[in-house]
Amino acid sequence: MRKNITETRCEVIMVQKPCPQPPADTCHKCQEGWEQNGPQCYYFSTVKLTWEQARERCRRDGADLVKIESEDEQSFLMQTLRDKMTEPEDKFWIGLTDSVTEGTWLWTDGTPLNKSLTFWSKGEPDDWKGVNNENVDGEDCVRMGEKSGSHLKCWFDKFCTAPQKRICEKSAETGQPTCI
Numbered sequence: 094m095r096k097n098i099t100e101t102r103c104e105v106i107m108v109q110k111p112c113p114q115p116p117a118d119t120c121h122k123c124q125e126g127w128e129q130n131g132p133q134c135y136y137f138s139t140v141k142l143t144w145e146q147a148r149e150r151c152r153r154d155g156a157d158l159v160k161i162e163s164e165d166e167q168s169f170l171m172q173t174l175r176d177k178m179t180e181p182e183d184k185f186w187i188g189l190t191d192s193v194t195e196g197t198w199l200w201t202d203g204t205p206l207n208k209s210l211t212f213w214s215k216g217e218p219d220d221w222k223g224v225n226n227e228n229v230d231g232e233d234c235v236r237m238g239e240k241s242g243s244h245l246k247c248w249f250d251k252f253c254t255a256p257q258k259r260i261c262e263k264s265a266e267t268g269q270p271t272c273i
Contacts, residue, residue, distance in 0.1 A: 158188030
């Protein structure tokens with residue numbers, strides 16, 4: 094498991110005695126089974142669920158489907174996913190959907206997708222309706238992942254009822270580091 098500098102510093106410092114005055118910085122920690130990137134914790138579930146079921150499972154854990162807000166975050170997610178993917182179609186739900194209004198992509202918190210910060214794969218989103226328009230709703234939910242390659246453009250729209258794995262995200266718990 095990769096650790097960032099802040100996380101490593103906090104681990105080293107935590108074995109020392111408490112400070113008489115708290116330092117200005119804080120340590121961020123994720124619960125067991127979650128992976129940390131900065132102040133955020135991520136859970137990569139390999140259980141396949143519909144988008145709504147996946148979101149409900151995240152919410153039960155005090156999280157939500159991931160909202161990707163930077164290229165660094167996308168890069169971290171892709172590096173982590175590649176180790177968890179076993180086949181090319183092995184993809185993970187993220188918290189992005191256009192199920193309210195076709196073509197208007199919203200994160201689960203209701204904020205619109207920043208069009209200058211998107212990671213759609215080539216030709217996506219395509220709102221494919223299935224063979225003979227069997228799915229009249231089209232593809233309204235977003236999944237991500239590419240087993241091979243090093244590019245970050247790996248978002249795909251998909252039918253919300255298709256079982257996929259999921260990425261949950263929540264803020265790390267914060268605490269005061271101790272003095273050296």
